[in-house]
Every structure is written in structure tokens, then in C-alpha cells.
Amino acid sequence: MKPSDFQKTIQCQFECKLKKVVKGIIWNYRKELRRRKNKEISFSELPDITVESLATWDDYETNYTIFNVCGIDIKVLDDELAEALKQLPEKNVTMY
Template structure:
């Protein structure tokens, strides 16, 4: 059967209409998927902001006490001096104090280190050194006077 020119134009119009409907359908599907992606991206962003808000805060909102906990200082072996007391290593990080401790006699230095760095009482120090408690107290007081004079002289 031979197609007439009218039938040909009708067939071409219907093919064109089908093709246009197909492109419109594809465009609507793409728009739907793109809109869905944008909505979900926005929702995920808002969720992540909410999660961050629970775990993060501004530096201006942190108290000074908590902010001081975050501070970190670099320490090097050159910045500290190590003393051996009662088979323990005591590290002194202040340079001036280390110099003054070096100027003290060994016994007085050990008493100062045990009292202040090892946090031992006079009675415990006396027991370790085999002397009276009053001797420990007197040596510690004399050592502190020497340290005070040395530090005042350096300032």
C-alpha cells in the first residue's frame, strides 16, 4: 500500500510528536532527579551543621580556664636540667632555678628537690637521709635564703 502525501505528513507529524513527547518526558525526569539531589544535599548540609554545632564552639565562648588547657609549649632537652635524687630523675625546667640549684651544696639541693619536686614532708626526708626533722627544716630554710639571694642578684 502506497502512502499518500497526506498520510506521509500525518506519519511524520506523529513521529515528531512522539519524539517531542519522549524528550519532554526525559527532561521532566532529569528535572525531578536534579531537584531531588538538591533537596537531599541541602538536608545533608543542615544535618552536618547540626552535628558540628553539638561538638564545636567558638573560641569566644570558651572560658579562660578551658582555653588555658589547650595551650601547648614546646620543650627541648636544652631547656631542662635533670637531677638524680633517691634514684629518681627530677627535671627542673626553669633555667634560673636550675642555676641556683647548681650553686647549692648537694645535700641542701637534694632537700629542696625532695620537698618541692617530689612533694615529700620534712619527716619523710629526714627518714631517707637519716637525720632529724629539725635538721631538714633548717637546711631547707638556709637553702631557700641562698636561692632568694641568688635570684635577686640576677634580676
């Protein structure tokens, strides 16, 4: 059974509108890509000093060895230094 002329007309109109919508979506997508290309920059292209200013560092109590000297808690990050301070007699630690 052949479609009538009316059905062909409706089908052609639908296909035409569908093509316009798809072209519009593609155009908007390309426009967005151009906008991003002009506005955004990748981290690899940034200078090191800028990347370092954006960085955040987590600071946990477990990363430190804490020594109480004259009633003040002193945090020591370096493990080798902490081991050396632990081996010192209490008298030498509180002297300074």
C-alpha cells in the same frame, strides 16, 4: 531535528528528579548546619578554665636540668635556678 514528545517527557522527568535531589542535598546540608550550631561550641566561647582542662603539655627530658642529690634525681625546669645550683659547691647542694 526536533526532539520527539517522548524525549521531551523523559528530559522533563530527569530535570524534575534532578531538582528534587539537589533540593534534598541542600536541605540535608542546612539541617546538618543547624544541628552543629545547636550542639557545638567554638573554643573562643569556652571559659578559660575549661580550655585549660582540655590542654595537654608535652614533658621532655631535655627541658630539665637534672641534679643528683643524695641518690635522688631532682629535675629543675627553671634555667636560672639550674645555673645557680651548678655554681654552688657540691657540699652545699647535698646539705639540703
